[in-house]
Amino acid sequence: MQIVTMGGVTVGLLLLVYTLITWWPGAKSLRKDPAGAAASLAPFLIAWTYGVLAILTVGGLIGWIADTTLWISNWLGDAALVWGVGGEPGQRGPTVAYLPLTQTGAAIVLLLTVVIIAVAKRPKTPSEVKTSLKRGTWCGICLGTSAGVAGFAAVPLAQAANWAGGALYGLAG
Structure with missing residues (x-):
């Protein structure tokens, strides 16, 4: 499993901040139609949840892709911190102990992977939704093992996935 660095957390936070700024409908619009505003943020949040669960997978193709994405994000973020603001490379970000699936x-997680891919590849899916799915997954991968609020969300998400899987496969078996 790849360990997140300060650069990786920075990339995740950049993705989150960018998404929230571009999503913000304005206070008046938010008061007028809160459900509509929340619905436009839903693809990002669903994909973020999937990204957090994907980084918690220990092996397999999905785990490898998530680890590789985190490794690239760590490198990009560390490079941006060094060359952009004069930080130091290789600083480890605070991480939390994760709950394995x-x-x-x-x-x-495998079922959610199919859902995310199917929605992203569906011809009638708007391009904004496809972009939100990609950005949300990337953000979740970057922040899923951080020690911030996002990292602490990983434990209940893993528990929920474990419970849902147990319930689903308990019914199927």
Whole structure:
């Protein structure tokens, strides 16, 4: 499993801030139609949740892709910190102990992978939704093992995936 650095956390926070700024409908619009405003942020949040779960997978193709994405994000973020603001490379970001997924929790991640890919590849899906799915997944991968609020969300998400997988496969078996 790849460990997140300060650069990786920075990339994740940049993705989150960019998304929130471009999503913000304005206070008046938000008061007028809060459900509509929340619905426009939903693809990002769903993909963020998937990204957090993907980085918690220990192995396999999905785990390798998530680890590689985090490695690239760490490198990009560290380079930006060094060359952009004069920081130091290789600083480790604070991480949390993650809760591993059970076999049925990992199966839920596989099912979610198919859902994310199917929605992103669907011809009628608007390009904004496709972009939100990609950005949300990337952000979740970057922040899923950080020690911030996003990292602490990983434990209940893993527990929920493990429970959902147990319930689903308990019914199927």
